[in-house]
Amino acid sequence: MRRQRPRAEDGRTRAVGYVRVSTEQQADHGVSLEAQEAKLRQYAALYGLELVGVRVDAGESAKTLDRPALGSALEMLRSGRADALLVVKLDRLTRSVRDLGVLLESYFAPGRWALLSVSEQIDTRTAAGRMVLNILTSVAQWEREAIGERTSAAHRHKLSRGEYIGGDAPYGWRRDGGQLVPREDEQAVVRQARALRGQGASLRAIATRLEVHGYHSRTGKPFAAAQVARMVASTVRALV
Numbered sequence: 001m002r003r004q005r006p007r008a009e010d011g012r013t014r015a016v017g018y019v020r021v022s023t024e025q026q027a028d029h030g031v032s033l034e035a036q037e038a039k040l041r042q043y044a045a046l047y048g049l050e051l052v053g054v055r056v057d058a059g060e061s062a063k064t065l066d067r068p069a070l071g072s073a074l075e076m077l078r079s080g081r082a083d084a085l086l087v088v089k090l091d092r093l094t095r096s097v098r099d100l101g102v103l104l105e106s107y108f109a110p111g112r113w114a115l116l117s118v119s120e121q122i123d124t125r126t127a128a129g130r131m132v133l134n135i136l137t138s139v140a141q142w143e144r145e146a147i148g149e150r151t152s153a154a155h156r157h158k159l160s161r162g163e164y165i166g167g168d169a170p171y172g173w174r175r176d177g178g179q180l181v182p183r184e185d186e187q188a189v190v191r192q193a194r195a196l197r198g199q200g201a202s203l204r205a206i207a208t209r210l211e212v213h214g215y216h217s218r219t220g221k222p223f224a225a226a227q228v229a230r231m232v233a234s235t236v237r238a239l240v
Helices: 033-046 068-078 097-106 127-160 184-198 203-212 225-231
Strands: 014-021 050-058 084-087 114-117 173-176 179-182
Touching (some): 033 084, 050 068, 068 084, 179 184, 184 203
Parallel strands (some): 084 114
Antiparallel strands (some): 173 179
């Protein structure tokens, strides 16, 4: 997929603008559709771009790239009607590091089309602009991983204190406000499963043994191997 050369009569780069707001942000000052479009037009005038159109996603989440207006803007690049995509800020385009990587590889790699961002002063037509984008992408990836590590650590801490962290209570436990407390009838099954596991029995063999003894899951069906695995998992043992 090669980048189309500018076709404007005066040689200017043709840019298609893209603006987006999620439902919660529509009334927020500074990120409204009108404010974004005004900034795009000011940027285009300042840097000599020909703004060939503005595509608008109103009330669309950035969790996916499957958005009508974004698809239309990218089609303008592919069809040769535009040479660059212009956004007010990268998070208007996507909040996902993975999705940004897909866009960079598919559309904004060197020799293809350009990505321009007003707030971050990104212009991938230049080496400096590509460097800034790579740095921001790396920082975003680090931040995402750091948040994941902190969240995981917080969950482990809550589990160690027997606190409920959401979702269905594990087999052997029941929810009591913000805590998990033992269900004695199910704890007997959990202890037997762990004992069998400690003797070297496979998960499938444990499920079969529990069924023979008349033990069933909360739905009344025989335990599956995956359910047994969760039953004897270390994160649950930490609550005992």
